Amino acid sequence: MVTISDIASALGVTPSTVSRALAGSPRVKAETRAAVDEMARKMGYERNIMASNLRKGRSDIVGVVVPLINREFFANIIGGAESVLNAAGYNVLICQTKESFESEVKALRTLRNYHVAAIMISHSIESENGDHIREIIGERMPLVQFDRVFPDLPGAKIVGENFEGAYKATKYLIEQGYKRIGTLAGYMTCLLYRERLEGYRKAIEDSGMEYDESIVFHDTIVYDKGRESCLKAIDAGCDALYSAGDFSALGAIDELKLHGIDIPSRFGIIGTANESFTALMTPSLSSLGQHPYEMGQAAARAFLEGRTDTEVIPMELLLRQSSNRNNDIQCQK
Amino acid sequence: MVTISDIASALGVTPSTVSRALAGSPRVKAETRAAVDEMARKMGYERNIMASNLRKGRSDIVGVVVPLINREFFANIIGGAESVLNAAGYNVLICQTKESFESEVKALRTLRNYHVAAIMISHSIESENGDHIREIIGERMPLVQFDRVFPDLPGAKIVGENFEGAYKATKYLIEQGYKRIGTLAGYMTCLLYRERLEGYRKAIEDSGMEYDESIVFHDTIVYDKGRESCLKAIDAGCDALYSAGDFSALGAIDELKLHGIDIPSRFGIIGTANESFTALMTPSLSSLGQHPYEMGQAAARAFLEGRTDTEVIPMELLLRQSSNRNNDIQCQK
DNA sequence: TTGTATGCGTTATCAC
DNA sequence: GTGATAACGCATACAA
Numbered sequence: 001m002v003t004i005s006d007i008a009s010a011l012g013v014t015p016s017t018v019s020r021a022l023a024g025s026p027r028v029k030a031e032t033r034a035a036v037d038e039m040a041r042k043m044g045y046e047r048n049i050m051a052s053n054l055r056k057g058r059s060d061i062v063g064v065v066v067p068l069i070n071r072e073f074f075a076n077i078i079g080g081a082e083s084v085l086n087a088a089g090y091n092v093l094i095c096q097t098k099e100s101f102e103s104e105v106k107a108l109r110t111l112r113n114y115h116v117a118a119i120m121i122s123h124s125i126e127s128e129n130g131d132h133i134r135e136i137i138g139e140r141m142p143l144v145q146f147d148r149v150f151p152d153l154p155g156a157k158i159v160g161e162n163f164e165g166a167y168k169a170t171k172y173l174i175e176q177g178y179k180r181i182g183t184l185a186g187y188m189t190c191l192l193y194r195e196r197l198e199g200y201r202k203a204i205e206d207s208g209m210e211y212d213e214s215i216v217f218h219d220t221i222v223y224d225k226g227r228e229s230c231l232k233a234i235d236a237g238c239d240a241l242y243s244a245g246d247f248s249a250l251g252a253i254d255e256l257k258l259h260g261i262d263i264p265s266r267f268g269i270i271g272t273a274n275e276s277f278t279a280l281m282t283p284s285l286s287s288l289g290q291h292p293y294e295m296g297q298a299a300a301r302a303f304l305e306g307r308t309d310t311e312v313i314p315m316e317l318l319l320r321q322s323s324n325r326n327n328d329i330q331c332q333k
Numbered sequence: 334m335v336t337i338s339d340i341a342s343a344l345g346v347t348p349s350t351v352s353r354a355l356a357g358s359p360r361v362k363a364e365t366r367a368a369v370d371e372m373a374r375k376m377g378y379e380r381n382i383m384a385s386n387l388r389k390g391r392s393d394i395v396g397v398v399v400p401l402i403n404r405e406f407f408a409n410i411i412g413g414a415e416s417v418l419n420a421a422g423y424n425v426l427i428c429q430t431k432e433s434f435e436s437e438v439k440a441l442r443t444l445r446n447y448h449v450a451a452i453m454i455s456h457s458i459e460s461e462n463g464d465h466i467r468e469i470i471g472e473r474m475p476l477v478q479f480d481r482v483f484p485d486l487p488g489a490k491i492v493g494e495n496f497e498g499a500y501k502a503t504k505y506l507i508e509q510g511y512k513r514i515g516t517l518a519g520y521m522t523c524l525l526y527r528e529r530l531e532g533y534r535k536a537i538e539d540s541g542m543e544y545d546e547s548i549v550f551h552d553t554i555v556y557d558k559g560r561e562s563c564l565k566a567i568d569a570g571c572d573a574l575y576s577a578g579d580f581s582a583l584g585a586i587d588e589l590k591l592h593g594i595d596i597p598s599r600f601g602i603i604g605t606a607n608e609s610f611t612a613l614m615t616p617s618l619s620s621l622g623q624h625p626y627e628m629g630q631a632a633a634r635a636f637l638e639g640r641t642d643t644e645v646i647p648m649e650l651l652l653r654q655s656s657n658r659n660n661d662i663q664c665q666k
Numbered sequence: 667t668t669g670t671a672t673g674c675g676t677t678a679t680c681a682c
Numbered sequence: 683g684t685g686a687t688a689a690c691g692c693a694t695a696c697a698a
Contacts (some may be wrong), residue, residue, distance in 0.1 A: 003691060014669050019693055029667060037465040049446045050392065050489055051691035054674050061426075070412055075403035080431065082402075091443055093394075094427045096415065113382045250613070280583070282615030336675060347685050352677060362683060383674035387690050 002045045006110060011039055023046070053115070061093045061110035062303065065104065065121040067148075069096045073292045074122065077146060080296025087265045088304055090117060101126035102248030109137040118142040118303045123150065128189050142306075148190050148297045156302035157310040158295050165315030166199030166286045169270045169271025170242045172286075172317060174207045176325045178240035178268045182233045184226060184252065186244040193221075196244045196272070220244075226296050234259060240268035240323075244276040249285055251321065264325045273319055283321035290315060335378045344372055349532075355380070360567055364601050386448070395636065396444035398437065400481075402429045406606050406625045407455065410479060413629025414453060421637055422451060441469040442587055448524045451475040451636045456483065461522050475639075479632045489635035490557040490643040491628050495525045497646030498621045499532030499658035502603045503575045505619075505650060507540045509658045511573035511601045513549030515566045517559060519577040519586065529577045529605070553577075559584025567592060573601035573656075579608040586655065597658045616654035623648060 004018040011018070014311055021028045021036035028036075039045075053059040062085050066074040082092045093116065095107035104124045111119055119137055122145070123130070130150035137143060143155035152159070162197065172179050183200045186193030197216065204211050214234050217229035228250030234256075243249035249271030253263060261267050263283050271278060274289035295313050302311065337351040344351070346365065352363045354369035372378075395418050399407040415425045426449065428440035437457045444452055452470055456463070457479070463483030470476060476488035484490070506514050516533045519526030530549065537544050548569050550562035559581030566574055568587075576582035582604030585594060594600050596616050600601040604611060605620035628646050635644065 001691095004693095005691080012428055015692080016670080016694085019691095020668085023693080027667065032667080046442065048387070048448075048691050050383050050387040050448065051674090052693075054381070054387050054690090055692045056673070056696085059383065069402075069407035069415075072403055072405075075408055075550045079429070091426065091428075093424065095424075096412070109379065110382075115381075115383065130670090169670060212629055261609050277610040277613045280610045281613040334675095337677095338675080348676080349678090349686080350684060352675095353684085360683060365683080381675050384690090385677075387674090387692090388676045388678080390690070543677085 002043045003048070004045070005315075007036060007045055008045065011035055021158045036072040038305045039208060056253035058115050058117055060090050061089045061111075061114055061116045062300075063093045063095065063107075063114070063116040063119045065095045065097060065107050065111070065119065065123075067099045067122060067124050071323040072275050073147075077122070077296035077299070078291070080293035081300040084297050084300035084304070088300075096303065099125045101132075105132050105136065108133060112136055112141070116141070118144060119289060120144040120146060120299050120303065122147045123190075123191060125187050142303055144303050146190055146295055149281050151191060153268055154308065156299070156308050158298045159304065159311050159312055160192065160290050160295070161311060161315045162195035163199040163202075165272070165317070166196035166242060166244070167203045168199075168315075168317050169272075169286075169288055170200045170203035171207070172319070173240045173242060173268050173270060173323060174209070176202065176240075176264075176268055176323060178264045178325070180215070180236075180238045181209075181240040181242065181268075182217065182236065182238040184217050184220040184241060184243035184245065186221045186248075187219055193244050202241055218221065223247050227255040230255040234261070239333075241270075243269065243271045246271035246273045246278055246285065246287055249287075249322075250277070250281070253281070253283070253285065255313050263322050268323045268325055270317075270323045272315075274316075278318075279320065286319050286320045286323035289314045289318050335376045336381070337378070340372050340376060340378060343376065344368055349382050353571075360394075370421050373513060391450060392447050393423050393607060394444075394447055395423045395633075396426045396428065396440075396447070396449040396452045396458075398428045398430060398444070398452065400430050400432045400455060400457050404428065405608050406480075406623060406659045409625035410455070410629035410632070413626035413631075414633040415629070417630050417637070420427060421633075423504045425599035430457040432458045433570045434465075438465050438469065441466060445470055445474065449474070451477060453632050453636065455476040455480040456523075458520050460521060475636055476634050477632045479628055481525055484524060487641065489632070489641050491635065492643065492645055493525065493623050494584070494645050494648045496532040496535075498605070498650070499529035499575060499577070500536045501532075501650050502605075502619075502621055502649075503533045503536035504540070505652070506573045506575060506601050506603060507536065509573075509597075509601055509656060511547070511658070513567065513569075513571045513575040514542075514575065514601075515550065515571040517550050517553040517562055517576035517578065517581045519554045519581075520552055526577050533575055536615035540600045553581045556580050556584040560588040563588040567594070572599065574603075576602065576604045579604040579611055579618065579620055581615070582620075582655075583610070584612070586616070586618065586650060596655050601656045601658055603650075603656045611651075611654065619653045619656040620651050 008015045008018045018036050021033040078248045097103040130153040146158040165203050186301045201211050220229045230252035256267050270286040271304045272288040274287040278285035278287045298311050337348045340458045341348045341351045351369050354366040376426045463486040481492040534544050553562045561583035572650040604618050604620040607620040611618035611620045624646050631644050
């Protein structure tokens with residue numbers, strides 16, 4: 001374990017000089033810096049990050065808190081954030097809350113205790129507001145929220161174009177001639193699901209159709225709930241669904257298959273998030289793409305640049321078989 | 334920012350006592366400990382992990398290094414490891430190498446500099462041996478390898494039952510009556526792919542068929558390579574493939590569809606890893622299941638228990654449509 | 667441009 | 683059972 005003192009004594013200078021040299025301070029002679037760098041390399045020196053962080057009162061870790069890590073959407077967000085943060089000299093500490101409020105509090109406490117450089121978070125379903133976040137991380141630690149955000153919290157936010165996206169998707173189903181379009185609306189504790197529901201509603205109303213709460217299904221973003229709600233939708237006479245998530249749409253499709261209802265001729269469906277399985281299944285599932293990698297990059301940049309605004313990442317309607325009743329559009333992968 | 338000194342002065346004792354009390358030392362009066370605990374809670378004290386780690390010379394972080402985070406397989410391994418490690422008071426720092434040797438070296442250096450409690454790693458494709466791992470982390474830091482392992486490195490290893498799995502899969506294709514079975518064998522730099530190839534080979538030879546290197550395709554575990562190799566396999570007269578990965582099998586299936594070759598009546602295929610898309614596609618893809626969550630748990634436990642043995646996690650042949658020529662087995666999800 | 671002195675918050679080793 | 687003291691390795695304010 002070689003320290004700056006070792007280098008210093010080997011070179012006949014003081015640890016301060018070595019510290020400055022290694023930090024690239026301009027207040028050190030080029031010649032000295034060269035000698036220090038060389039000696040450090042020769043002796044195999046590596047900075048003790050814990051000591052450095054303790055002294056500086058902050059760390060080079062950025063904490064990323066997500067509900068689930070084994071969702072492509074979140075995995076790709078992390079990948080995007082990591083690419084930008086690593087390039088800037090930061091390391092990423094990932095915590096998954098598994099949608100539990102308690103886990104989220106625990107994760108935030110841990111990150112706070114590390115004095116991480118910033119916290120990037122997409123809150124769990126169980127979190128109904130951001131009080132715990134504000135309370136735990138205080139005022140000084142940068143906060144970036146992405147995807148699932150609490151608008152009243154300070155700091156940067158990276159969000160999807162939820163209202164517009166849901167509007168586009170619903171509108172498309174209407175244009176394809178579906179007559180009674182329900183929605184798997186998701187958790188109303190999350191702003192983004194409320195926004196998607198509003199987009200759906202606007203599209204319905206703009207088309208002169210009636211907004212009917214009996215075919216708006218909540219808490220339905222997982223597979224099983226998708227099946228259940230789809231059954232109810234069938235009973236309610238629906239012939240199409242906009243789903244605020246892909247997994248619930250998947251469940252719905254399986255339920256429709258079970259009932260021998262053909263997709264898309266008798267029933268249309270569009271999901272959200274563009275998980276890669278949507279392109280592989282039969283029928284392939286149309287979906288609102290979210291660009292998670294870019295969201296992750298944007299979140300990281302917002303932190304690095306000290307921004308505190310809200311950035312909106314476009315959502316893209318990817319048309320595949322499940323919504324394409326008239327076969328008038330080339331299906332895409 | 335409340336410290337042990339703050340608690341100490343509030344209570345009229347010394348920081349030493351507070352430290353001991355909070356650490357649950359038996360050398361402190363129960364009464365004192367209770368007072369300390371209460372005051373700590375009341376003042377909102379949280380241990381400064383960086384200071385603690387610096388003093389103790391180690392950290393409560395376990396570093397997990399994987400090739401890719403947005404692969405369900407690895408995401409689930411991380412999930413499994415995290416569940417066990419969090420329960421034991423550790424935090425997980427995740428690094429992805431994106432299959433790059435250079436990134437792997439960088440990640441290992443970072444983790445070493447944090448003096449992490451242990452490193453768990455599945456090496457990148459570009460890493461041909463474990464010299465860099467041994468060199469960077471030294472002798473004292475616990476090392477657990479999983480899935481892709483270098484057998485000559487010390488420490489625990491958690492591996493799949495690769496030989497037996499590939500044997501079972503290939504055997505099954507033979508029993509289904511396929512006559513010329515090739516393999517998408519993967520990267521020979523990885524032991525696990527070599528083992529799978531050996532399992533394939535044994536199954537072929539045990540059945541009195543000839544092992545034919547011209548239908549053994551290497552470097553084929555990604556989608557595009559799967560397509561390419563499948564084309565060659567078709568030209569070589571194959572009527573079945575065992576693929577050492579699911580993504581290459583997916584590519585192969587798309588290539589077969591393109592050529593109008595029916596699966597499974599004219600061509601059989603089995604993948605490996607049981608990525609969830611395999612159950613969703615049409616035809617659904619039979620696959621060798623890997624139990625990644627359990628692998629992650631096993632890796633974490635190996636570290637916690639200080640074991641250094643090799644643990645083999647069973648692989649399970651999940652039969653779906655793609656291999657089921659005779660329709661004699663109920664397809665499973 | 668470099669050296670001196672100090673402290674980040676905690677824990678471990680002594681004493682008492 | 684508790685207190686005093688030192689040290690973990692580094693970074694900075696200040697002095698020179």
